[in-house]
Amino acid sequence: MTARTTGAAGLLAGACVAWSALPLRHGGLAAVILAVAIACALLSLARLALGRAPDNAAAYLNTVQGLALGLADMARQWPWAEGMTVAVLVLEALHGSRPWHTGLLGLALLAYLFASHLAESRARPAVLRPQAPLIAAGLGLLALTVGAAALPSSTGSAADVLALLAAVAAVAVAGLVTPV
Amino acid sequence: MPVDTGREREAASGAPQARQVRLAWSLSAHAQRLITLALAGLVIAVITRRPEFAGVAAPAVLLLAVRRPERPGRVDVTASPSGTKLTEGEQAELAVTVTGQGGHSVDLLMHPRYAVVPGTAGGLRSGKSAVPFQVTRTGRRSLGALEVTLWDRWRLTEGHATLELPIVDCYPMPAAQRKRVVLSRLPSRLGEHPSRSSGEGLEFTGVREFVPGDRQRRINWPATTRRGRLQLNTFAAERTQNVVIIADASSDVGEPGSTPADLAFRGAAGAARAYLAVRDRIGVIVYQRSVRWVAPGLGARHYYRIMNLMLLEHARVADPARYTAITRLPRAALPPGSLILVFSPLLDRRLVETVRDLRERGFSVLIIDVLNAAPSGSRDSLSGLARRIWRMEQEAIRFSLRELGIPLVRWDGQQSLDEPLAPYTRRAVVMRQ
Numbered sequence: 001m002t003a004r005t006t007g008a009a010g011l012l013a014g015a016c017v018a019w020s021a022l023p024l025r026h027g028g029l030a031a032v033i034l035a036v037a038i039a040c041a042l043l044s045l046a047r048l049a050l051g052r053a054p055d056n057a058a059a060y061l062n063t064v065q066g067l068a069l070g071l072a073d074m075a076r077q078w079p080w081a082e083g084m085t086v087a088v089l090v091l092e093a094l095h096g097s098r099p100w101h102t103g104l105l106g107l108a109l110l111a112y113l114f115a116s117h118l119a120e121s122r123a124r125p126a127v128l129r130p131q132a133p134l135i136a137a138g139l140g141l142l143a144l145t146v147g148a149a150a151l152p153s154s155t156g157s158a159a160d161v162l163a164l165l166a167a168v169a170a171v172a173v174a175g176l177v178t179p180v
Numbered sequence: 181m182p183v184d185t186g187r188e189r190e191a192a193s194g195a196p197q198a199r200q201v202r203l204a205w206s207l208s209a210h211a212q213r214l215i216t217l218a219l220a221g222l223v224i225a226v227i228t229r230r231p232e233f234a235g236v237a238a239p240a241v242l243l244l245a246v247r248r249p250e251r252p253g254r255v256d257v258t259a260s261p262s263g264t265k266l267t268e269g270e271q272a273e274l275a276v277t278v279t280g281q282g283g284h285s286v287d288l289l290m291h292p293r294y295a296v297v298p299g300t301a302g303g304l305r306s307g308k309s310a311v312p313f314q315v316t317r318t319g320r321r322s323l324g325a326l327e328v329t330l331w332d333r334w335r336l337t338e339g340h341a342t343l344e345l346p347i348v349d350c351y352p353m354p355a356a357q358r359k360r361v362v363l364s365r366l367p368s369r370l371g372e373h374p375s376r377s378s379g380e381g382l383e384f385t386g387v388r389e390f391v392p393g394d395r396q397r398r399i400n401w402p403a404t405t406r407r408g409r410l411q412l413n414t415f416a417a418e419r420t421q422n423v424v425i426i427a428d429a430s431s432d433v434g435e436p437g438s439t440p441a442d443l444a445f446r447g448a449a450g451a452a453r454a455y456l457a458v459r460d461r462i463g464v465i466v467y468q469r470s471v472r473w474v475a476p477g478l479g480a481r482h483y484y485r486i487m488n489l490m491l492l493e494h495a496r497v498a499d500p501a502r503y504t505a506i507t508r509l510p511r512a513a514l515p516p517g518s519l520i521l522v523f524s525p526l527l528d529r530r531l532v533e534t535v536r537d538l539r540e541r542g543f544s545v546l547i548i549d550v551l552n553a554a555p556s557g558s559r560d561s562l563s564g565l566a567r568r569i570w571r572m573e574q575e576a577i578r579f580s581l582r583e584l585g586i587p588l589v590r591w592d593g594q595q596s597l598d599e600p601l602a603p604y605t606r607r608a609v610v611m612r613q
Contacts (some may be wrong), residue, residue: 081213105236110240
């Protein structure tokens with residue numbers, strides 16, 4: 001189960017980075033942030049694959065083993081998934097406005113965070129069942145904001161009506177979900 | 181010195197008791213990641229004035245905004261192993277009961293100590309779970325610690341508590357042995373081994389002429405008819421034998437778990453079990469820097485006395501603080517006419533001298549060589565030469581012991597003891613005095 005969720009987290013991390021990087025921009029800040037996102041994604045996967053530090057650490061290590069152990073400790077200690085999340089969102093923001101693209105990225109990022117949590121805690125997907133209504137509501141809000149952002153700003157009263165509807169829907173959904 | 185192992189046996193008992201453990205609550209890593217997503221999305225939405233980034237933050241914000249249930253400050257945890265006396269490699273279970281967790285889900289993780297291999301814990305059902313484990317090496321072993329993690333319904337906060345697990349005794353895994361070495365001369369005590377002298381046993385040895393006083397039911401009528409005089413069946417007397425097993429634990433070299441000391445204990449346990457099964461009197465001497473022994477005895481209780489001695493002595497293997505130059509074993513541990521089985525890698529010169537001394541005192545000694553390691557080193561010529569000299573020394577020691585009339589067989593710890601002992605188990609062994 002853990003291997004499967006780790007694999008899923010890896011695929012989702014790769015998808016997030018690739019999706020936010022497309023279309024590729026050469027040079028400048030975008031390239032740096034892309035490199036950071038890739039590094040963070042790889043290290044977050046390494047963290048999931050390594051799991052917890054062993055309880056019985058070896059006493060005598062040669063240089064290579066010591067270095068490997070140090071790298072493993074570094075991979076375990078730092079919040080690479082958070083770094084990847086921020087890097088991917090910044091990379092997406094560097095591109096022009098493309099709401100549906102950002103919406104799908106948000107969906108993939110959320111899936112990646114849940115997959116990471118399942119892999120890390122060695123839990124079954126069933127533990128997320130209580131969160132399903134909240135996740136559904138959140139995704140509904142995401143769809144609404146993406147829809148609102150996709151509307152041309154010069155449409156006048158129709159856009160205002162839709163924005164009002166989106167706000168009412170958001171308040172209704174939040175009101176329904178919060179007391180759970 | 182002789183050992184009273186009963187006290188130590190009591191000390192190792194681990195009665196299951198519910199223990200109240202304090203929980204340390206904190207935000208889970210999952211919650212921290214959701215906060216990062218929410219904050220990054222909202223900040224980018226404000227800076228870039230793009231609402232879709234606020235939408236990306238929306239699911240995380242909703243998940244974080246829900247009302248948390250009340251968190252328990254403490255939980256009651258009971259953790260008891262399925263047995264406090266285990267054998268090497270035996271599958272056991274740690275039964276865990278958690279109460280007072282309310283609506284929180286519970287994860288259990290075992291942090292094992294040396295030589296304890298945990299399995300995967302099953303889910304907690306009605307507050308109970310079982311964590312499989314096995315102990316892979318003889319000794320008194322702490323199982324380690326049990327980490328109890330409570331998750332709220334949304335898995336955003338986690339409460340941690342750690343609980344020390346009990347200590348278990350791990351006995352050596354007895355080597356398989358079905359056949360036994362039996363001496364030709366046995367003490368006159370009733371047992372199960374047919375001896376050379378005639379008696380009241382079951383094994384037929386021959387026919388002789390009837391003399392007044394003999395039991396009439398033993399008359400051999402066909403022989404009587406042929407010879408014309410009353411003939412009587414004779415049977416072998418059944419005798420017990422005294423066996424003293426010497427386990428040499430002075431050399432703890434090689435791979436942990438299969439060192440000569442481990443093999444010596446496994447072999448000694450297997451031999452003790454095999455001889456006790458036919459009601460022989462078994463004594464065990466554990467030889468290392470000092471000598472400890474259990475005087476010959478019989479019965480199931482005696483077997484556990486022997487195992488407890490080995491358990492206690494395993495912890496002291498290769499302890500340089502216990503140095504005592506002993507080359508002569510005490511008389512009390514060696515009944516006259518005993519068969520002496522020595523499980524040893526023959527690396528300790530003092531033991532080799534002791535074995536020679538035993539042979540010279542007229543004991544029937546059989547050595548089971550458990551040496552399974554050799555010095556390692558660089559591949560230069562000097563190291564190679566040193567290794568060759570070491571090997572030649574070892575061969576010389578074994579040759580000199582054979583020359584003294586001490587049979588020596590090699591056992592690798594994997595096969596049954598019957599295989600190396602086969603030449604000596606087919607018939608009664610005659611030892612020159």
